[in-house]
Amino acid sequence: MANSVHNQMVKIDASGVLHRELNAKLRDEVANGTQKIQIHNVYGQRYIGTDLGKPVEIEIFGTPGNDLGAFMDGLRIIVHGNAQDGCGNTMNEGEIIVHGHAGDITGLAARGGKIFVRDDVGYRAGIHMKEYGDKKPVVVIGGTAQDFFGEYMAGGILILLGLNLNEGTRHRANFVGTGMHGGVIYLRGGIEDYQLGKEVGVAQIEEEDCQILQKFVSQFASHFGYDVGEILKHNFCKLFPRWLRPYGRLYAY
Amino acid sequence: MKTYLPPKFIVERDPNRCTHCQVCINQCSFDAQYHDSKSNEVKSRGENCVGCHRCVIFCPANALNIRRAPLDYRENYNWRPEVIEDIIKQAETGGILLTGMGNDKSHRIYWDHLVLNASQVTNPSIDPLREPMELVTYLGRKPDRVELGPVGTRCNASLYLKTELPPQVKLEIPVMFAAMSYGAVSINVHESLARAATEMGVMWNTGEGGLHRKLYQYGNNTIVQVASGRFGVHSKYLNAGRAIEIKIGQGAKPGIGGHLPGEKVSAEVSTTRMIPQGTDAISPAPHHDIYSIEDLSQLIYALKEATNYTKPLSVKIAAVHNSAAIASGMVRAGADIIVLDGFRGSTGAAPKVIRDNVGIPIELALASVDTRLRQEGIRNQTSIVVSGGIRNSGDLAKAIALGADAVYIGTAALIALGCTACQQCHTGKCAWGICTTNLALTKRVNPDIGSRRLANLLRGWSLELKDILGGLGVNALESLRGNRLHLRGVGLTDTELEILGVRMAGH
Known part of the structure; x- marks a missing residue:
């Protein structure tokens, strides 16, 4: 990558390139001081953006493979297409913006950073997300989610907007928040009690929640060209863990 | 509710020796010693005693002894005292019985039924006091073949390795300290392990609770673990160690996850695990991104990518019925090291029913995995590390002969630090300051002394291992590794x- 120039945007053609090669190229670019990278013709290469650890921006055109931004620490990734499974796996810091759908376990075990998905996510999104100190992961999903949304959640913020739900229909996910023992889920669009995990409580949103929603839904809207006021006009509800230690009474000592 | 549990131990105090100095009161974290202000005497509550011997060892007057309470039930092979008392505990609490340490049941210990060979007359034994003995072991994937190329001029030619080797971990002695997380054990235990490993040229393992910032300096002798809870896992942590281990299972509790109770998540544990203080640290039973061998491969390569292919990737499983087939899949998924943890493997806390009933003996798992990988022609692609009840250098030598590249020791290491295997790890009250995060207790392990004791243990084992090798007439561990002809069985079925x-002794 001798021809790359500091601070300039670099384009990489990923067609026919394996993930190991592609990531090696990205490492070289970032080591050379490149701040912005466009990757074109991405066809399922995994682990894009892992091990870069610098606040650079990567724009992906195509379909990145599983574990996009796994263990990510400070990057900004914009996907023009759909993301696959494990997007943001164990992410520490940074931002992933998906102009499309994302697959299963989006944001698995994330400890920090933000993920914005314009459309739907697969099963178990936000599973075992946690938070620590000033680190608080935020996942905002424009569409709807599959079962076990927010399972085992230990921290962070999940926002599910249901923008693609028809009037009068509700989210389809079951077992939402099963095992949840931290963090908060905001839902726009209907959900029935039987769809929730037994560790989850439902509450009306309060002023503090409105501020959180205003902040992150605005960011979502600006990424994807929505009107934030229009989105926030609808009713939201808040799902919270009923117990911080749901498994505290399991044992005989 | 009045407990129906009888006392397990009797604290014997020699009145002629006891000076009522109250050291035993301070040492006992289970409240089994107290000061009676009326009589101004130190007295004991045997019902609280767990038999850890802390007071006995630290009594300056040698006035104490602990005995098993001689309470007899009517003889009954089925309804033994342990069975009865477990039921009593559950009737009083309605919970899952928790316990610490490894399986204590009387299942056959195969190490005790295997014997090693020695040279007599027809080939000479080697004297390790006079001749060098090679114990150095490299863990990691080995290439199928190596190519050598010449260097230098014809009259001064030497060879160099043309094949690029995958990353390896070098061990001076084929013994490593098993994964024990910070939170389960104390920071002083971690520091003792890290310093001893560094001094002796072996590895210690962080376990799944992250790596305390002051221990990053020992990174070159550290294996960092990634488990289902992903606690304290970030790129700096992954890059800090010499190797990365994915923990799938643990011999003491195959198939289930772990709960570090909020009480043990102190300020420092919270910082290292990166979760709020006082919250439960829940490690789910499966990794949520691993449901198949293909998924395992995905995480292996995610971690390889995250560390730019500079570190061997280890995968640890509990030894279970189909270990051989699973191990084959693990190797094909990209595991450079596979760790088999047998059913004697220890734990800081596990449901008793799991610890005592799930998993298989490590000796059988090791033999079947080594055999299977050889049959498939992929044994060179991985190193095998075994753990779960390795007690001494005899077990170590037999494990090497059965096909292991190295062993992990957990309980043996803790015993070197003072543990007496009293099985109270899950209470968080360890009087020896090992398996606790209570600051008043953790300072009982002094890393200067702890690392010395651990290093001494390793030195002792390495000297014994050299004696065993010399007796066999070989001068390198490689000659023993996987060489089951050096073993014979005693008292085993066909x-x-x-x-x-292995063949029957006498054959």
């Missing part, structure tokens, strides 16, 4: 001998 791949 099926057992067949699985172990």
Whole structure:
């Protein structure tokens, strides 16, 4: 990558390139001081953006493979297409913006950073997300989610907007928040009690929640060209863990 | 509710020796010693005693002894005292019985039924006091073949390795300290392990609770672990160690996850695990991104990518019925090291029913995995590390002969630090300051002394291992590794001998 120039945007053609090669190229670019990278013709290469650890921006055109931004620490990734499974796996810091759908376990075990998905996510999104100190992961999903949304959640913020739900229909996910023992889920669009995990409580949103929603839904809207006021006009509800230690009474000592 | 549990131990105090100095009161974290202000005497509550011997060892007057309470039930092979008392505990609490340490049941210990060979007359034994003995072991994937190329001029030619080797971990002695997380054990235990490993040229393992910032300096002798809870896992942590281990299972509790109770998540544990203080640290039973061998491969390569292919990737499983087939899949998924943890493997806390009933003996798992990988021609692609009840250098030598590249020791290491295997790890009250995060207790392990004791243990084992090798007439561990002809079985059935791949003694 001798021809790359500091601070300039670099384009990489990923067609026919394996993930190991592609990531090696990205490492070289970032080591050379490149701040912005466009990757074109991405066809399922995994682990894009892992091990870069610098606040650079990567724009992906195509379909990145599983574990996009796994263990990510400070990057900004914009996907023009759909993301696959494990997007943001164990992410520490940074931002992933998906102009499309994302697959299963989006944001698995994330400890920090933000993920914005314009459309739907697969099963178990936000599973075992946690938070620590000033680190608080935020996942905002424009569409709807599959079962076990927010399972085992230990921290962070999940926002599910249901923008693609028809009037009068509700989210389809079951077992939402099963095992949840931290963090908060905001839902726009209907959900029935039987769809929730037994560790989850439902509450009306309060002023503090409105501020959180205003902040992150605005960011979502600006990424994807929505009107934030229009989105926030609808009713939201808040799902919270009923117990911080749901498994505290399991044992005989 | 009045407990129906009888006392397990009797604290004997020699009145002629006891000076009522109250050291035993301070040492006992289970409240089994107290000061009676009326009589101004130190007295004992045997019902609280767990038999850890802390007071006995630290009594300056040698006035104390602990005995098992001689309470007899009517003889009954089925309804033994342990069975009865477990039911009493559950009737009083309605919970899952928790316990610490490894399986304590009387299942056959195969190490005790295997014997090693020695040279007599027809080939000479070697004197390790006079001749060098090679114990150095490299863990990691080995290439199928190596190519050498010449260097230099013809009259001064030497060879260099043309094949690029995958990353390896060098061990001076084939013994490593098993994964024990910070939170389960104390920071001083971690520091003792890290310093001893560094001094002796072996590895210690962080366990799944992250790496305390002051221990990053020992990174070159550290294996960092990634488990289902992903606690304290970030790129700096992954890059800090010499190797990365994915923990799938643990011999003491195959198939289930772990709960570090909020009480043990102190300020420092919270910082290292990166979760709020006082919250439960829940490690789910499965990794949520691993449901198949293909998924395992995905995480292996995610971690390889995250560390730019500079570190060997280890995968640890509990030894279970189909270990051989699973191990084959693990190797093909990209595991450079596979760790098998047998059913004697220890734990800081596990449901008793799981610890005592799930998993298989490590000797059988090791033999069948080594055999299977050889049959498939992929044994060179991985190193095998075994753990779960390795007690001494005899077990170590037999494990190497059965096909292990190295062993992990957990309980043996803790015993070097003072543990007496009293099985109270899950209470968080360890009087020896090992398996606790209570600051008043953790300072009982002094890392200067702890690392010395651990290093001494390793030195002792390495000297013994050299003696064993010399007796066999070989001067390198490689000559013993996987060489089951050096083993014979005693008191084993044909099926057992067949699985172990060893012949009956006398053959």
